[in-house]
Amino acid sequence: MLKVRIIPCLDTRxxxxxKGIRFQNLVDAGDPVxxxxxxxxxxxxxxxxxxxxxxxxGRAHRHETVEAIRKALSLPxxxxxxxxxxxxxxxxxxxxxxxxxxxxAAVEHPELLSELAQRFGTQCIVVxxxxxxxVEPGPDGVSSWEVVTRSGRHRTGVDAVAWCAEAERRxxxxxxxxxxxxxxxxQGYDTELLAAVRGRVRCxxxxxxxxxxxxxxxxxxxxxxxxxxxxxxxxxxxxRVADLKRALGDRGVPVRPAGEPAAGTxxxx
Amino acid sequence: xxxxxxxxxxANVASVTRGLERLGATVERVEDGEAAAxxxxxxxxxxxxxxxxxxxxxxxxxxxxxxxxxxxxKPLLAVCLGFQLLGASSEEAAGTAGLxxxxxxxxxxxxxxxxxxxxxNSIEPEPGxxxxxxxxxxxxxxxxxxxxxxxxxxxxxxxxxxxxxxxxRGPILATQFHPELSGVIGKNLLERWxxxxxxx
Numbered sequence: 001m002l003k004v005r006i007i008p009c010l011d012t013r014x015x016x017x018x019k020g021i022r023f024q025n026l027v028d029a030g031d032p033v034x035x036x037x038x039x040x041x042x043x044x045x046x047x048x049x050x051x052x053x054x055x056x057x058g059r060a061h062r063h064e065t066v067e068a069i070r071k072a073l074s075l076p077x078x079x080x081x082x083x084x085x086x087x088x089x090x091x092x093x094x095x096x097x098x099x100x101x102x103x104x105a106a107v108e109h110p111e112l113l114s115e116l117a118q119r120f121g122t123q124c125i126v127v128x129x130x131x132x133x134x135v136e137p138g139p140d141g142v143s144s145w146e147v148v149t150r151s152g153r154h155r156t157g158v159d160a161v162a163w164c165a166e167a168e169r170r171x172x173x174x175x176x177x178x179x180x181x182x183x184x185x186x187q188g189y190d191t192e193l194l195a196a197v198r199g200r201v202r203c204x205x206x207x208x209x210x211x212x213x214x215x216x217x218x219x220x221x222x223x224x225x226x227x228x229x230x231x232x233x234x235x236x237x238x239x240r241v242a243d244l245k246r247a248l249g250d251r252g253v254p255v256r257p258a259g260e261p262a263a264g265t266x267x268x269x
Numbered sequence: 270x271x272x273x274x275x276x277x278x279x280a281n282v283a284s285v286t287r288g289l290e291r292l293g294a295t296v297e298r299v300e301d302g303e304a305a306a307x308x309x310x311x312x313x314x315x316x317x318x319x320x321x322x323x324x325x326x327x328x329x330x331x332x333x334x335x336x337x338x339x340x341x342x343k344p345l346l347a348v349c350l351g352f353q354l355l356g357a358s359s360e361e362a363a364g365t366a367g368l369x370x371x372x373x374x375x376x377x378x379x380x381x382x383x384x385x386x387x388x389x390n391s392i393e394p395e396p397g398x399x400x401x402x403x404x405x406x407x408x409x410x411x412x413x414x415x416x417x418x419x420x421x422x423x424x425x426x427x428x429x430x431x432x433x434x435x436x437x438r439g440p441i442l443a444t445q446f447h448p449e450l451s452g453v454i455g456k457n458l459l460e461r462w463x464x465x466x467x468x469x
Contacts, residue, residue, distance in 0.1 A: 074451065074452050094282075123409040203387075
């Protein structure tokens, strides 16, 4: 049986981990290689590294960062941030990413997803969707969300749930679904958004934005998430991955045991 | 210890290379079948499309080199698409023959299950496996082998019913999952394959 993945997310800028609220007011949160290695030991199932560099000079650091993380890491690594062209994806995969997340460029040029999937394989291509609740409900009176791009600065008017379905049809193998309203707020995932997307796609959905307590993670799974992403609570040591997995296991969520195998066992026999 | 890596595409080449290097191996890309024939230990990684990868294997003479390598009972590690390429066929590419080193025919997961099968799942090896052990490993694939191929020891996993997670025969190990991304369990598996390799 497939286990629910716990995914720490590192936002990086100029080769350092940073964290802000709603993509703004970024503060330094440490060295990415050190953080990755710590998460692997603690039992993380995968890492996401999103480059939020504001300038091309800053972005140039990112391949070095990915290479350095890859050297040490025996876990799947998803990279994203500012991915616009096929060449960006190729370079990230070459540097050591296993999956690449595409956000703004996919919304602006949906055919990019088909091209990437064909070239690199569906399971390599993640569509990252930042969804903001619309102030007014949709025509049928139920909640609706629109896709925001360019780090939240641009509201596209595109229906987020329909976009996830289209992105999958075009070749995305996974949806990384961030609630723009909840990101950095500690109020929990937007479970309504998760359930709405879950009902429309067959591929895995990664919940992102707002989780700060065990209840939030459980609610994410109950709403259909296959993987649970968080950033600041892990970086600042408020929640340890191993403790979270233990708590989730106690609540009946199927997780890969954090300590598997125990130190000193499972070696060459 | 030198390992020759057959470049079937770009994805997961870095992960496989770094994973083996962490265990002290020297990984060299082999550019064609002749170069592959000079190497004692071969790795066939692979992410991407079955037919495109088979084309690369045939165009550069890797198909013959891999068959000769297997016949000579030299160590081979095939990962993910690599495992599928060793088989007879895949539903992904009707009409394209695989290398036929095992007789497996790969089919897409059914409609009622998450696809791609992406994440950590547990595997259970049958008794007598030399490399494979039980534990959680990382998968990322949409096509799977339902029936164990004849003449191989297998490990199975479950996603909408059992499927073949890996096969082994002597120094040949082929995994649907990614040992290079499977933490300590994956590392131990790679190490057993490398060490087994050196004694062959």
